[in-house]
Amino acid sequence: MKADEVEFVVEVCRAAAGLRVDGDKIYLIESRLAPVARREGFGSIREMLISARQRKEEKLLWSVVEAMAQGETCFFRDAAMFDRLRDEILPQLAVRRATGTPIRIWSAGCAMGQEPYSVAMTVEEAGAGVLACGVEITGSDLSERALEKAQSGLYTQFEVQRGLPIRLLPRHFEKRDELWALSPRLRSMVRWRRVNLNADLRNLSGFDIILCRNVLAMMTPEAHERALGQLVQALAPGGYLALGAEEPSGILPDGLIALDGGLHRLDPAARAAA
Amino acid sequence: MRTCLVVDDSRVIRKVARRIIEDMGFEVAEAGDGLEALAWCRASMPDAILLDWNMPALNGIDFLRQLRRERGGEGPTVVFCTVENDLDHIREALACGAAEYIMKPFDSDIVQSKFAQAKLL
Numbered sequence: 001m002k003a004d005e006v007e008f009v010v011e012v013c014r015a016a017a018g019l020r021v022d023g024d025k026i027y028l029i030e031s032r033l034a035p036v037a038r039r040e041g042f043g044s045i046r047e048m049l050i051s052a053r054q055r056k057e058e059k060l061l062w063s064v065v066e067a068m069a070q071g072e073t074c075f076f077r078d079a080a081m082f083d084r085l086r087d088e089i090l091p092q093l094a095v096r097r098a099t100g101t102p103i104r105i106w107s108a109g110c111a112m113g114q115e116p117y118s119v120a121m122t123v124e125e126a127g128a129g130v131l132a133c134g135v136e137i138t139g140s141d142l143s144e145r146a147l148e149k150a151q152s153g154l155y156t157q158f159e160v161q162r163g164l165p166i167r168l169l170p171r172h173f174e175k176r177d178e179l180w181a182l183s184p185r186l187r188s189m190v191r192w193r194r195v196n197l198n199a200d201l202r203n204l205s206g207f208d209i210i211l212c213r214n215v216l217a218m219m220t221p222e223a224h225e226r227a228l229g230q231l232v233q234a235l236a237p238g239g240y241l242a243l244g245a246e247e248p249s250g251i252l253p254d255g256l257i258a259l260d261g262g263l264h265r266l267d268p269a270a271r272a273a274a
Numbered sequence: 275m276r277t278c279l280v281v282d283d284s285r286v287i288r289k290v291a292r293r294i295i296e297d298m299g300f301e302v303a304e305a306g307d308g309l310e311a312l313a314w315c316r317a318s319m320p321d322a323i324l325l326d327w328n329m330p331a332l333n334g335i336d337f338l339r340q341l342r343r344e345r346g347g348e349g350p351t352v353v354f355c356t357v358e359n360d361l362d363h364i365r366e367a368l369a370c371g372a373a374e375y376i377m378k379p380f381d382s383d384i385v386q387s388k389f390a391q392a393k394l395l
Binding site for chain 2: 074162163166167174175
């Protein structure tokens with residue numbers, strides 16, 4: 001790739017999704033974009049970028065951004081966080097709420113669905129009190145393609161061996177040819193939504209738990225700060241925000257208290273004061 | 275140093291698995307089938323066993339059943355590692371006391387993640 005092509009990719013990603021793409025890692029950019037160019041019927045990345053640039057094709061530009069936004073994912077990433085959800089946070093949330101108001105959970109940047117489905121499996125094990133209250137899980141991602149795959153609930157043998165304890169495989173999955181299919185019951189626990197964390201998120205609010213792990217770290221400092229602020233706005237008072245266990249959180253917005261393991265909590269009194 | 279017995283009739287698989295498991299800090303011994311593994315365990319119980327299913331002489335699941343009846347045979351944490359990838363085999367392995375189950379082909383990430391889940395790391 002030539003310098004001006006790299007620069008174009010870096011700028012498109014920044015403008016569209018607040019994504020921080022390192023222009024020095026040309027190999028990484030090429031390895032992400034080559035499959036997109038092939039899929040879209042171009043002979044090379046260069047041809048694709050020329051077309052995207054000249055004709056300002058929205059769909060093509062998004063394909064580029066989505067390919068650059070792909071992160072690593074697996075079931076039950078940072079397993080300790082899910083244990084804590086099951087043993088502590090979900091039961092406490094269930095005790096404190098009025099009947100008929102479900103616990104609302106948002107998995108932001110959920111890629112191919114492993115995170116929201118891990119949450120669904122955790123909810124199932126969190127006890128009768130939590131199940132009685134009802135739980136609404138929303139999985140969101142920038143990529144329509146990732147969401148389609150997430151919604152299908154189909155995973156390769158390789159994918160189900162990443163993070164998923166074997167006892168949960170017979171419990172929640174069925175083998176379908178060479179793939180593993182998640183049970184319809186678990187699939188029905190998650191609703192899906194395309195969300196760009198760099199856009200205006202004011203229509204998302206009242207979540208008791210938001211998981212946004214290892215996503216903000218991929219953004220530019222400005223976009224990171226803005227997205228973090230918006231996520232906090234989307235929390236219910238006393239709500240929890242889980243960032244990646246090893247992820248630097250940056251400067252925390254007012255009222256957000258850091259616990260450990262990437263977990264944060266919005267001060268229950270913070271919203272009332274603001 | 276903790277010990278792991280790698281039981282597989284393929285010398286190539288044993289070699290690959292040995293390298294991965296040694297890198298995780300285990301001392302590794304090898305056995306080519308269930309009978310050989312049983313003899314090894316009677317001499318000295320390992321902390322962990324990576325166990326193939328289909329082998330001559332004594333297969334993996336029969337070895338596991340027999341192991342659990344041996345003196346000290348409740349001790350080792352057993353992780354299956356086999357081409358058998360249907361739910362019946364997985365359920366049977368869990369019922370016989372396996373802690374984890376790897377479906378071949380595997381790589382070091384999978385072995386590491388499964389050993390972690392079996393609380394071996």
